[in-house]
Amino acid sequence: MKPENFSERKVEIDGWEVNLTTYQLGGKWHTKADNVSPGAALARIVADSREAAESRALARAKELLSRTKRHPV
Amino acid sequence: MSASYAHPEVLVNTEWVASHGKDANLRVVEVDVDTKAYDEGHVPGAIAWAWNTQLSDPVVRDILPKPDFEQLMTQSGIGKDTTVVLYGDNNNWFAAWAFWQMKIYGHQDVRIMDGGRKKWLAEGRDMETAATKPTSGAAPYKASEPDLSLRAFLPQVQKAQKSGSAVMIDVRSPQEFTGEILAPPGLPETCQRGGHIPGARSVPWGKACNDDGTFKSSDELQKLYGAEGVSQSKQVIAYCRIGERSSHTWFVLKYLLGLNDVVNYDGSWTEWGNLVGAPVEKGAAKAVGQA
Numbered sequence: 555m556k557p558e559n560f561s562e563r564k565v566e567i568d569g570w571e572v573n574l575t576t577y578q579l580g581g582k583w584h585t586k587a588d589n590v591s592p593g594a595a596l597a598r599i600v601a602d603s604r605e606a607a608e609s610r611a612l613a614r615a616k617e618l619l620s621r622t623k624r625h626p627v
Numbered sequence: 628m629s630a631s632y633a634h635p636e637v638l639v640n641t642e643w644v645a646s647h648g649k650d651a652n653l654r655v656v657e658v659d660v661d662t663k664a665y666d667e668g669h670v671p672g673a674i675a676w677a678w679n680t681q682l683s684d685p686v687v688r689d690i691l692p693k694p695d696f697e698q699l700m701t702q703s704g705i706g707k708d709t710t711v712v713l714y715g716d717n718n719n720w721f722a723a724w725a726f727w728q729m730k731i732y733g734h735q736d737v738r739i740m741d742g743g744r745k746k747w748l749a750e751g752r753d754m755e756t757a758a759t760k761p762t763s764g765a766a767p768y769k770a771s772e773p774d775l776s777l778r779a780f781l782p783q784v785q786k787a788q789k790s791g792s793a794v795m796i797d798v799r800s801p802q803e804f805t806g807e808i809l810a811p812p813g814l815p816e817t818c819q820r821g822g823h824i825p826g827a828r829s830v831p832w833g834k835a836c837n838d839d840g841t842f843k844s845s846d847e848l849q850k851l852y853g854a855e856g857v858s859q860s861k862q863v864i865a866y867c868r869i870g871e872r873s874s875h876t877w878f879v880l881k882y883l884l885g886l887n888d889v890v891n892y893d894g895s896w897t898e899w900g901n902l903v904g905a906p907v908e909k910g911a912a913k914a915v916g917q918a
Contacts, residue, residue: 555668555755556751556752556753557748557751557752557754558751560748560749560751570813584667588717589811591800591802591811592800592831592867592872594717594811595664596813598663598664619812619813621813622812624807625807627806627821
C-alpha cells in the first residue's frame with residue numbers, strides 16, 4: 555500500500571512552533587507533531603479522519619509543551 | 628561546478644532503495660527512538676532498531692558493548708559483508724547514531740537513505756505494516772575492536788576546551804544553546820545548568836538538511852560550517868544533549884565534507900551540564916575568533 559495525502563504544516567502553541575505531519579495509509583490517518591527544533595516527536599496519533607488525528611496530536615503536544623520552562627539568560 | 632560529497636558512496640536515494648531494497652546481502656533498517664513510526668508502516672523488507680532499547684547499553688550509559696552489538700547484527704541477519712542501508716524519521720536523526728556506532732565497530736558498507744522516512748512518505752512509495760523477520764546470518768557477527776577515534780570522552784573535551792585545540796560545534800537548538808531552555812521543547816529537563824561549553828559555535832543539526840529531508844549540497848555545507856571556523860586544520864568536536872543529533876553532524880562533517888578529525892561527544896550536555904565545576908557560557912555565541 556502507498557501513503558497518500560502527505561502534508562506538513564507549522565502551527566504555534568503557547569509560543570512554541572510545532573510541525574504537523576499527516577498522511578493516510580490503508581484507510582487510517584497518521585499524524586505526528588514534533589517540536590521543530592530539534593524535531594523530536596511529541597505525539598503520534600492514528601485516527602479515522604485527518605481532523606481527529608491532527609486535533610489529538612495537537613492536544614498532546616500542547617500538554618507536553620506546557621511543561622517547558624523558559625529560564626532567564 | 629558544484630563539488631560532490633567526499634564520500635558519496637555512503638548515501639543512497641529513495642529510488643535506489645525502491646529498486647534494491649530486497650536485494651540479497653542487503654539489509655534496510657529503520658532506526659528511530661522507538662519503533663512506533665515503523666509499526667505504522669515502513670519500507671518493504673526493512674527491519675527496525677529502537678535507539679532506546681537496542682542501540683545503547685541498557686544499564687551503563689554507553690554505546691552498545693561489543694558482544695551486544697554483535698548479537699544485534701547477527702539477529703538482524705547482518706554479516707560483515709552485508710550492505711546496510713539505514714533510514715529513519717526526522718531527517719535520519721537516529722539513523723546517523725546507528726551509522727556512527729556501526730563505524731565504531733568497523734562495519735564496512737553502511738549507507739544512509741537520503742531524505743529518510745519523510746521523503747519516502749512524501750513520494751507516496753510502497754509501505755508495509757507487517758514486521759520483517761530477519762533470517763539470522765550463517766555465522767555469528769564478529770565486530771572489530773571499537774574505533775574510539777570517532778568518539779570524544781569528557782577528559783578530551785575538557786582539555787580541548789581549556790586549550791582551544793578543537794572547534795566545538797553545539798548542534799542543539801538556539802534556545803538550548805543560550806540556556807533559555809534545558810531540553811528540547813516538550814521534553815523533560817535533563818540537566819542542572821543551561822548554556823553551552825565556553826567557546827562552542829552554534830550550528831543546529833537540522834541546518835544541514837533541505838526541507839525534503841535530504842542533505843544540503845557540499846557547497847552549502849562547506850559554507851555553513853566554514854563560517855563557524857570548521858576546517859581540516861583543526862579537530863572538530865560535535866555535541867548536543869545526548870549525542871544523537873551530534874552523530875548526524877558528525878556524519879555530515881566526516882562523510883559529506885570529508886573532515887579527517889571529527890569526533891562525536893556523546894556525553895554531550897547531559898554530561899557537561901550536570902558536571903560540578905564545569906565552566907558554562909550563556910547567551911548567544913560570540914563572533915568567530917572573538918575570545
